[in-house]
Amino acid sequence: MLRVFFITIxxxxxxxxxxxxxxxxxxxxxxxAGYDQGYxxxxxxxxxxxxxxxxDEGYISGEEDGYTEGYNSGKTxxxxxxxxxxxxxxxxxxxxxxxxAVLFIEQDKTSENxxxxxxxxxxxxxxxxxxxxxxxxxxxxYVAIDxxxxxxxxxxxxxxxxxxxxxxxxxxERVRLVVGERYYQCVEPRAGYYYVAPSYDDTIRNILVxx
Numbered sequence: 001m002l003r004v005f006f007i008t009i010x011x012x013x014x015x016x017x018x019x020x021x022x023x024x025x026x027x028x029x030x031x032x033a034g035y036d037q038g039y040x041x042x043x044x045x046x047x048x049x050x051x052x053x054x055x056d057e058g059y060i061s062g063e064e065d066g067y068t069e070g071y072n073s074g075k076t077x078x079x080x081x082x083x084x085x086x087x088x089x090x091x092x093x094x095x096x097x098x099x100x101a102v103l104f105i106e107q108d109k110t111s112e113n114x115x116x117x118x119x120x121x122x123x124x125x126x127x128x129x130x131x132x133x134x135x136x137x138x139x140x141x142y143v144a145i146d147x148x149x150x151x152x153x154x155x156x157x158x159x160x161x162x163x164x165x166x167x168x169x170x171x172x173e174r175v176r177l178v179v180g181e182r183y184y185q186c187v188e189p190r191a192g193y194y195y196v197a198p199s200y201d202d203t204i205r206n207i208l209v210x211x
Contacts, residue, residue: 092137093134093137093138093139094137094138094139095138095139095157095158095159095160096138096139096157096159096160097159097160097161098159098160098161098162098165100138100159101138101157101159101165101167104133104136104138105129105167105172106172108129108132108133108172110125110128110129110132110169111125111169111170111171111172113125113128115170122152122153122154122169122170123153125153125169125170126142126143126153126154126155126169127142127153128169129155129167129169130142130155133155133157138157139157139158139211140155140156140157141155141156141157141158141209141210141211142155142209142210143155143156143166143177143207143208143209143210144207144208144210145177145183145204145206145207145208146204146205146206146207146208147183147200147201147202147203147204147205148201148202148203148205149200149201149202150200150202152183152202153169154166154167154168154169154175155167155169156209164209168187171187171190173187173188173189173190174187174188175187175188176188177204177207178204179204179205179206179207180203180204181203181204182197182202182203182204183202183203183204184196184197184198184202186204
């Protein structure tokens with residue numbers, strides 16, 4: 001009986017040892033396979049998540065930096081171009097004193113141009129005087145006058161000391177416009193000159209000052 005007992009114990013020991021060995025082998029194989037699969041799965045998920053988060057963060061950061069740089073660059077270029085394009089207009093101009101206006105009119109060469117019926121008339125003289133005044137930094141108005149028969153164009157300055165003053169663009173003479181009066185009577189002729197009434201009715205009906 002004792003011999004059988006020991007044999008039985010020996011068989012159980014061998015079986016247990018074999019099972020333990022098989023368990024360890026299976027455990028190792030399972031652990032390795034699980035690790036590989038888990039690593040692969042984790043890498044895929046982590047890569048996708050990291051790529052998405054990195055893209056979002058990079059896009060937002062890039063957009064903000066790009067917008068800021070673009071805005072600053074565009075503002076600078078736009079300001080420079082606007083100053084160049086607007087030179088001689090708007091806030092770059094100023095109203096002259098009366099003496100400055102008179103001096104400008106005396107020195108301006110527009111009155112030396114030749115009057116050509118239908119080609120270079122009063123409106124062209126007035127436009128050229130306005131452009132020349134702006135080049136000198138003065139604000140100058142184009143003035144359209146409505147007569148009973150036809151019309152006329154001259155210029156004006158809003159002087160700092162004498163207010164709004166009008167000048168003939170063709171002859172450089174000062175004009176004191178009054179609605180209802182004959183235009184030729186409103187012109188202050190140069191010394192030694194005088195005007196006679198024109199053949200048409202130049203009574204002033206309306207005055208339009210365009211800045």
